[in-house]
Amino acid sequence: MNLRIGNGYDIHQLVSDRPLILGGITIPHHLGLLGHSDADVLTHAIMDAMLGALSLGDIGHYFPPTDPQWQGADSLKLLAQVNQLVRSKGWQIGNLDSVIVAERPKIKPHIQSMRDRLAEVLQLSPDQIGIKATTNEKMDAVGREEGIAAYAVALLMQD
Ligand code: MG
Numbered sequence: 001m002n003l004r005i006g007n008g009y010d011i012h013q014l015v016s017d018r019p020l021i022l023g024g025i026t027i028p029h030h031l032g033l034l035g036h037s038d039a040d041v042l043t044h045a046i047m048d049a050m051l052g053a054l055s056l057g058d059i060g061h062y063f064p065p066t067d068p069q070w071q072g073a074d075s076l077k078l079l080a081q082v083n084q085l086v087r088s089k090g091w092q093i094g095n096l097d098s099v100i101v102a103e104r105p106k107i108k109p110h111i112q113s114m115r116d117r118l119a120e121v122l123q124l125s126p127d128q129i130g131i132k133a134t135t136n137e138k139m140d141a142v143g144r145e146e147g148i149a150a151y152a153v154a155l156l157m158q159d
Contacts, residue, residue, distance in 0.1 A: 001157055002157070003094070003157055003158075004054060004091070004155075004156045007153045008045040008048030008051075008151070009151050012035050013034045015033075016030065016031055019038075021033070021039070022107070022114060022150075023117060024040065024079075024114065025117055035065075037070050037071075041149060042131070042150040043078070044075060045150040046118070046152045047075075049152040049153050050083070053091075053155070059078065062078075076121050079121050093155070094155040094157045096124075098151060100131065101134055101150065102133065102149075103136060111133065
C-alpha cells in the first residue's frame with residue numbers, strides 16, 4: 001500500500017459584517033472571516049493538506065482569488081472538487097487531523113457538527129476527521145482576535 005502525507009495552513013482576517021464559517025458550519029459570532037470565498041480557513045487548510053499529499057499544488061492554483069467564479073464560493077463545494085481529484089487519481093483519505101487557532105468564540109461546541117459535515121462532503125466517517133481547537137494565549141494577531149488560523153494534515157492511501 002502506498003501512503004502519502006500532506007500539511008496545510010491558512011489564516012483569514014476577522015471583520016464585522018461577515019458570517020463566521022468553519023468546517024462548513026456557520027458559528028454565531030459578532031465577527032466573521034474576510035476572503036474572496038466564504039473564507040472557511042479550516043476547509044482551506046484541509047484542501048491544501050490533501051493536495052500537498054499528492055504534490056498537486058495548492059488551492060490558489062485551482063481556485064485563484066482573482067477569478068470572479070470563486071467570489072463568495074462555498075468552500076465545501078471546492079472541497080468536494082478536491083476530493084474528486086484525489087479519488088480520480090486512485091487515492092483515498094486514511095485520516096485528517098486539524099487545529100483551529102481562535103481566541104474567540106468557543107469552537108468546541110461546534111466541532112462535532114464540523115466533523116459530520118466534512119465527513120459527508122468527503123464521503124468519510126466522522127472518526128477519520130480530527131478537529132481540535134486552541135487559543136493563541138492572547139499573543140500575536142490571532143491572540144488579538146484579528147484573525148483565525150487553521151492547520152491540517154492529511155494521510156492518503158492507495159492500494
Ligand atoms: Mg484561505
